[in-house]
Amino acid sequence: MKRKFVVNRLIISLLLFLPGITSASVTLQSALQDYFNQQYLKQDKVNIKILTPSEHLSVCNQLQIKPAPSQQHWGKLTLPLICDEKTYYLRLAVSVEGNYWVANQPIKRHSVINQHNVMAKRGLLEKLPRGIIRDIQAYQNSVSLRDIAAGQPISQNMLRRAWVIQAGKNVTVYAQGRHFQVKYEGKAINNAAENESVRLRMPTGQIITAIAQKEGYAKIALKH
Incomplete structure (x- = not known):
């Protein structure tokens, strides 16, 4: 891949901070490319442009690339770097081309999301709304919170996960300890999706708090 930016004199003896990268001399650009490639799927195409002026970049003998404070890994962002034990902040523009999910037909509010009403599409992720859904399997059987137009990208704030426990229903509760398990019956006070807390x-x-399970029961892990 043709590099857009080469840092003269900046040769990095990279610590074993990034999985899959050996302790070798590499340029900052290639170190960043390797870092961001690990944040995405293999089929994604990642391009990085360094916005920090080259005269503000220091020569490093040892460099660590820290995770970005934001959960978003594309668009304009600031990445913390530790250069010889001193922290710097590098401004970047990260462009990612990858798959995401859209409605393949109008989806009414309170409809269940499944393979029949969504489809995959490919494009630049930085051009899309925050929280765009890339793994539809994690949202199978989720419920739409609003009407979604055909072709509209689906984001997390449009959906709620399906409830496995509903308020007012009787629920079996298992208390799990070392070498034993106790079974109770209780009534749910709140709705809960899988792995959410339910009272x-x-x-x-x-009143107790437990963790909702996929099968519709709740579990308490007792401390040993």
Whole structure:
């Protein structure tokens, strides 16, 4: 891949901070490319432009690339670097071409999301809304919170995960300890999706908190 930016004199003896990168002399550009490639799928195409002026870049004997403070890994962002134990902040423009999901037909509010009403599309992720969904499997059977137009990219704030436990329903609760398991029955106080906390009222009136499971029961892990 043709590099857009080469840093004269900046040769990095990279620590074993990035998986898959050996301790070898590499340019800052290639170190950044390797770092961001690991944030994406193999089929994604990642291009990086360094916005920080070259005269502001220091010569490093040892460099660590720290994760960006933001969860977003594309568009304009600032990446913390530790250069010889001193922290610098590098401004970047990261462009990513990859797959995301759109509605393949109008989806009404409260509809269930499944393979029949969505389809994959490829494009520049930095041009899309925040929270765009890339792994539709994680959102199978989620429920739309609003009407979604055909062709519209689907983002996380448009959906809620399907409830596996509903408020007011009786729920089986398992308390798991070392070498034993106790079974209770309680009534759910709130709705909960898989792996979310659910509060339950026991027959004694006691209220406990457990973790909702995919199969519709709740589990408490007892401390040993």
